[in-house]
Amino acid sequence: MGYTIKDTRHLKNILRADFILGGLTAFTGLVFFRPLEGFLGLSQPFIILVPLANILYATAAFTLATAQRNPSIPLLRLLIGANWFWTLLSVALLYVHYTNVTTFGLTTLLFQIVIVGTLAYLEGNQLEKMA
Template identity: 40%
Template sequence: MKHQLRNIPLLKKVLWVDSVLGGGTALAGLFLYPVLAGFLGLPANLIIIIASVTLAYALLALSLARKSTPPVLPLRILIGANWIWAVISVVLLFLYFNEATIFGAIFLILQVLVVGGLAYQEGRHVVLS
């Protein structure tokens, strides 16, 4: 089974969005976790873990976005990892929803929607040939 990419210019825009959103979230979490822990009502360790994972995704998305044609295998890894992280985010939402502040609950919900949305949008550009 061989995969090929379609609409590479749009795919690259989605990858840039993935890298910017992920990078911003990661840097905020890594540098501001003591403040965010209180504001979001989430444990500081959880914020650091989310930020670290998000940074890894953002760096991979950035490396793919910078290529004229992103290689299919790393792109498929990013898409699969995003889907896995979206599922993990659903679990985190259920585990921490009651102790989170309203802002923390919104953050956890957005985490699921954004990561799942990015996985879906990126996946639309990889087709079987």
């Protein structure tokens, strides 16, 4: 069963947003991981892991957004799946760390759930199953 892209231009705009948000998160986390530990109430290894994962997401989104022709559907499906996985993982982290994190850490996890989940939905909505 194959897939086709509904609106390549719209999809590439979503992917650009995914790249920018992932890249900013990666940069912020890698540069400011020490002060973020106390500010967010999350462990330093976790704060370092998130930007490293975001580098992968941002790279995939950038590759898809800048493709000369239609973006690679297998890579797009991988990115969508990874975004859904990260959303679910963030929900689990929110549950596990709910009592340990600061208000800012809680807010960060909630934003991450909403933003990454929305990106996964919007990107997935641009795929259409071929008959």
